[in-house]
Amino acid sequence: MLGRLLADERRPHFFLSYARSRYRPENSDRWVVKFFDDLCQDVGHATGMQNPGFMDRQIPVGGEWPDHLADALANCRVFVALFSPAYFLSDYCGKEWAAFLKRYQALSAGLDVPSAIIPALWMPMRPDEVPQPLQSMQNVPPGFPAAYAAEGLYGIMKLGRHREHYKETVLRLAALIKERAAECALSPRSIPSLETLRSPFAENPPGASRPAIRLALAAQSAQRLAPGRDSYYYGRTPREWTPFRSEAHTMPIGAYAGQVLTELGHRSIIDGVDEAGARPADSPSVLLVDPWAVKDRDIGKRLRQLDRDPVNVIAPFNADDPETSARADELNGDLTEVLPNSTALHGSAKRVTSVAAFRDALPKAVNEAVTRYLKTASVHPPRTPPTMPRPTLRGPDS
Template structure:
């Protein structure tokens, strides 16, 4: 199968109503265009790829994305400010653009199969995407000023929206039918070398950035009850090394080194009942946090109690990684115990990650996947934290503007005299405020 297009967009929390509407409308328009092209004859139409519809529950999302990106005929990139802050969107971009370059080097033809759609206005296009022309005079001034999302929200069945969808469908049709860029197989979007241009996984953090690592892991005595230690545990949870067959560094040391290479100052703590307070403090300071959890330790107290409290709470700027040893990745009894432990400790995060190409609960992470997974989730939680703090500041500002004006300070009563007392001062006119315009609400969050 060769999906007619791959829809690449920044995943937001909540329902994606408008993105889904655009996807459905574009599919319908493409079917009509194909019928016109083939004079009414029925033609095969490989269903375009939209993650929340095309990846089934229980399916390996990385394999599904890699397969679709390696075989799709075109890729539509929905431009938003979040798109160009998304590490994973950058990975999708790079994977498809690499295919275009390979096609150009083999055939000498520039397929122009990466099609930008201005979903929301973007102030600064990063250098890695600046060579793609996205301004289109035919789409009109409203499209250039407001983006397609606002046009759709204002009038879903309107002439302007339908005309733009028709023009996008024509671009897809030309690239898909006339170029058919060469497919590739085996794409792994989580690999470190798959990092795209916005931002690169090697991009350094802002000066003064801090990251917090939380460890939930057993010691050798707790894990083996006096039996021979196979090498993954030590005297402290910070000695835990689930990847001991591949290297001697404990996981906390490996994660700290990776984050320090990115420019973070790193502090490591053991998961305890005080973790929620530490996370709240880190969030207030704009610090990201990553939990490194041994699955079979998640039921031990106080780890289990602290993790369940974390799971019930919303902590913007945090993510959890649950490494997986080779014997826990197969079909044996250790694999079953591993997945039951993960679901039991973090059920809400487990359910929330279904259908998300980059969930904030990363489970089943092997040694060769760990570095890429850590970089990817740190970028994602940074973006979540920036968005959360910005929304919080805006809400506080709006609240302060809506408060009534302070009461006037009354001066002490003057000493009485024989003069006639003046009448009461005139009541000041009630201040008049211009109505504050309400910004358009996010309908697809």
């Protein structure tokens, strides 16, 4: 997943990085989509390019989600970050930032060029809502409407009296994108796998005093499935497991859960049960289990180990997956046999049949996990005040 390098005319002029909303899945992010469409129209007019911008909503149904993101990050000329409180809590937004930053630093080393990262204010933000290393960035360039700084893009879109201010802001952003792309002249360059990168906001994000939620994925890759199991819901790694995959929902379940937790004000750590090692004592955990995976020898062994110290479980049983529906009772029995203590916990959900049901179940499981963690976690105050170095924004491998 290093990203294909595209011919110049096919490269997106900008990549829109934003924190998804899941408040109303049937109508999610429509204001962001409108902003993206308006910005593409103005960038297209300004540049004459056939591919003004990239947003993850453009990924075709059935497309490889990580591959399309990597391709866009490897080829875009400018990175537009849609700043909001949720943006800096999103692990995936941070990984997108880290991937582009690594590419930009490699190509601009020693050159006197401006930043190819352009902030766009989705919501007005206080200084303490922006990570300290980014507080020196010019979030509102000269000449932009005052209403944009006061209300953010979302505010001037929603408030009718700011209609002209919104159109002017989008036009000025398009001009800035064109100008910055020409000044930076950033050529295509392959990027590392997003899974290997760390968000630069993770060291001191807003809300960092709250414990991060560990989401452990118990699923197989498509190559390890039992004979006859449909690979439609799986990918090359467990992180690409998408149990509710459909035309309306193409995001892997781990990424989707992380986005939901961001909305709820939680940071999240996403890994596979075979990656996590011993579960850290300082992390409330929720286990996302594919019922088809519990018979896998290695995964089953790891789950039995985890069940000795129970953890809240959510098990997707997609009602639209005919194989799962036909064998639901058998799969549920296997799940209960391998995780008897965890599935019995209050807040665990053994049969989650839809995306909407998953979104309802996740906060309940997280709340129970956090409550249990706060009751049992040991507190060890430091003997001496810790020394905290001033944070700096560095490349992901620094």
